[in-house]
Amino acid sequence: MKNVNLIYDQYGGFEIKRTKLKVGMFSWESLYSVKVGGIAPHVSELSETLAKKGHEVHLFTRSGGLPDYEQINGVHYHRISHDQSGNIVHQMDKMCDAMYYRYREVIREYGDLDILHGHDWHPVNVLCRIKAEDGTPFILTYHSTEWGRNGNKHGDWWEATEISHREWLGGYEAAEVIITSNILKSEVQYLYQIPDYKISIIPNGIYAGKMRKKLDPGMIKRRYGISPLAPVILFIGRMSYQKGPDLMVQAIPNVLAHRPDAQFVFIGEGEMRPYCQQIAWDSGVAHATHFLGYAPDEEAIDWNNACDIVCVPSRNEPFGIVVLEAWDAGKTVVATDAVKLIDCFINGITVYQNPDSIAWGINYVLDGMGLRKLGEEGQHLVETKYNWDSVSYSTVNVYIKASSENI
Incomplete structure (x- = not known):
């Protein structure tokens, strides 16, 4: 990890003095591209908070007809277009391919990134591909599971089975896993047997005052x-x-x-x-x-x-x-x-x-x-409790833990 100095203490742990991290955030949605559900505010607001704290954040997401690149609230948005034919699994295959080629362009321009962070199953293929080629570690955040989204009908159809496989693969290949609640942790471990030592529970956050409005x-x-x-x-x-x-x-x-x-x-x-x-x-x-x-x-x-x-x-x-x-x-x-x-x-x-x-x-x-x-x-x-300062602090600690294990 290029921007972190490790000072080992007498107990074999480490104290970390860091300037800034270079983070690649991968998500099929964001507030400033395609918005689908709760991942969009999570990804954009977490990224903005990390940027405010001095980290360099590159967010790879879908285009939604917007410009290929913009810097918004300190975050580098790299938007990609892809063939949207076929079912959701095939669409995400094409999205991952497009993200991979954009990622290569970005690191040529900005230099290597320290850590990658994916959200749910959608970008798992590109994260695994980069890890296999470069050795760059990635974090995966589970926001839900296919089993939970579809009324516990897991395995009834090919698409759900393939999505579930990618959820398992992402957890298996990730250096560390973030899960947003204890109940979701139990669900993920029941489905995919991810060990406790690999999991951090970090809740969603919100900007205090975001929803408040004086009105009649x-x-x-x-x-x-x-x-x-x-x-x-x-x-x-x-x-x-x-x-x-x-x-x-x-x-x-x-x-x-x-x-x-x-x-x-x-x-x-x-x-x-x-x-x-x-x-x-x-x-x-x-x-x-x-x-x-x-x-x-x-x-x-x-x-x-x-x-x-x-x-x-x-x-x-x-x-x-x-x-x-x-x-x-x-x-x-x-x-x-x-x-x-x-x-x-x-x-x-x-x-x-x-x-x-x-x-x-x-x-x-x-x-x-x-x-x-x-x-x-x-x-x-x-x-x-549920504010982005607290959430981002915990997330950075997971980044450092994953990166230090890769040194």
Whole structure:
């Protein structure tokens, strides 16, 4: 590792004095290219924080029709275009090939990088190829697993099996592995047998204040024909089996029986959206639902501040960045027990993964039982624990550990 001096102590460990690291970040999404889900803010905001701390960060990501190169908030964005035909596995094969050739151009211009950091399975092929040719170590962060994303239907189809294989391969070849929560660690170890000594638990982060906005909630509600006095329960995320939007829709009749004026806003796209809308029609609650589809960041921020409750009805939740966003806005969260961030009755309400329990949690909060206090406790956690300074410090320590093992 070229930018690190190691001073060994009497116990065989080492103290590290570093100037700066040269980091290659590999992700299929980012805030300034193609945005898909929670990896985008994680990758971009972590990279920006590392850059602010003096490290040189090169982020390799997809183009999204944007320029091939830009420096944004101190981060070098190297965007690549690739053939997008075929299924997701074939697309990622072509993305990895394109990333590899761009990587070669970058190191010719900027010099060798000290460490590579990939996110989820998408860039595993390029990371393994560079390691095999150059010996450059890489870190892999698991944000979720294919098994978790698809309702534990692992191995039912070729695509899922191949994705799972790459998740295993990335963990096997990585010098170190970062996992965002203990529950995801258990899932990854169950699936891929990665040893404890190789794993660091480092949570997602958020910029404190990112989601906070002074606004008139009634004005936001009026845009969609909602009474300013009506309580709004917000779902925001992928409309997928993993995220459980159908469980929330099925809970609506029991909530309306308790609070007939309650309204439910769903932000996000996915294969379950038509199904959820059909459930709402069939159960006679369509009048209380608003399916907005994909929403720009500003609209999501508006609703995080205008709503009364954020509901996270997930069946599987590797971390729950939506919880941090709700907390940052000071909102009370009702989440299933798949979400392990919640300390029930302290910073949110934990419920079971069924409609009756979800309805109970929403009704409990609507009755005013600690509504404000729970959100304030979550906001405090955002400011003290789930911030990028803390996350980046822990991440750099993993970089150094992986690089020192390679010297």
